Amino acid sequence: MKLWRVLLSVVVLAAAAVAGAAMWWLNRPLPLAADAVEVAVEAGSTPRAIAQAWVDAGVQTSPRLLFEWFRWSGQARKIRAGSYEIVRGTSPTVLLNKMVRGDVTMATVRLIEGWTFKQVRAELAQADSLKPTTAAMSDAEIMAALGAPGVPAEGRFYPDTYAYSKGSSDLAVLERAHRMMTKRLEAAWAERASDTPLKTMDETLILASIVEKETGLPADRGKVAGVFVNRLRIGMALQTDPTVIYGLGDRFDGNLRKRDLLADGPYNTYTRAGLPPTPISMPGKASLLAAVRPDPTKALYFVSRGDGSSQFSDNLGAHNRAVDQYQRNR
Known part of the structure; x- marks a missing residue:
């Protein structure tokens, strides 16, 4: 009987030690290769691939540990697509919470009053971390993709500053600018x-x-x-x-x-x-x-x-x- 009690005590102590070590790791800052590390999570990415992406980007830990944390937390399927950035002092817990909340890293692009569509396309092409989906598309193809086939592209986009998640498509920014110009034009026409x-x-x-x-x-x-x-x-x-x-x-x-x-x-x-x-x-x-x-x-x-x-x-x-x-x- 004494032996069983000893074994049980050992098991309990071992479990406590493992739990303690896990809690220590989960709340300990992840070592990073740089002051900031950024990863773009694509839609449909697996938790294992996301863990590996963070390690490849500069998080200096085991990708297996990150993956097991994502899986064990029960929130792996709640990770949202988008671009994420972490800085020194970020723990595994904070990292996962950021991705579950969709706390993505944002960038901005400014479209100026009086610009032509050629200038707009040039600005989008050099915008920070904006996916060049429209690079090989003609103006007419872009308008068709926006649901306005046959409509000339010139003047159809509202000049403003647009925030976007890094890794977003330039077509998504154009869609917002096109929708906003339509809204502004309708509002002005109503006041004619x-x-x-x-x-x-x-x-x-x-x-x-x-x-x-x-x-x-x-x-x-x-x-x-x-x-x-x-x-x-x-x-x-x-x-x-x-x-x-x-x-x-x-x-x-x-x-x-x-x-x-x-x-x-x-x-x-x-x-x-x-x-x-x-x-x-x-x-x-x-x-x-x-x-x-x-x-x-x-x-x-x-x-x-x-x-x-x-x-x-x-x-x-x-x-x-x-x-x-x-x-x-x-």
Whole structure:
């Protein structure tokens, strides 16, 4: 009988020792090869593969120990996909809790008002830890993937700063920007003036994109829009350089020449009246609202004063004098 008691005591003590060692390990900081270690957990990854990924990334412990901890905890199936980062002092318990909570490492990318879709794609291509899903896709293929087949990509994405989990797809960021532009455009259209010459939301987006490119000073935005709306009302050509520049594409070398203004094309608003066929940039909220509710003005012309602001004129004579003063220094 004494022997059984001794054996039982040994078993209990051994179990306690194992439990104590386990608790010590679970709450002890994991040794790391660097100050921070990052791992991207793909959807469908097994607990064993996740444990190995952490060790491969620089967690200096046994992958078997990590795997057994994930499995023994009962939470292995609750680990969420995403990018995770741990720093020195992180224990196995904290590591698992982070992945179960989905406490992913975030990065941001900023899309700027007035950018073209070409510029947007270039920015996404160099964004931190953003998966280049669209790299081999054409603009048309991207729009089809976003559920908008046949819709030109230009101007269809809202300029803003977007946070994303590292390892996310660039298409996911574009989907959010596209959805936000649709929402902002619908909101602006709902606030349109009753006498606006704009017939559709698409026309609103096109005009807003021009206003975005033509506005040097935010305080002038509503009046710039007013000039273009006045011209649309009377069938006068918009005569705006940014549309011509957009139409030139890669041929534009930074110098807009007289021959460029005379060469007819769908984006030449000197040779053709009305709006161009598509937006020429990404407008922000202020430009969208200015397009549908421009400042009341009789002006039909404006010219840059050279300091970001514009001089507005009601007639051609006054405009020519303003051009002489601010552009020709006469």
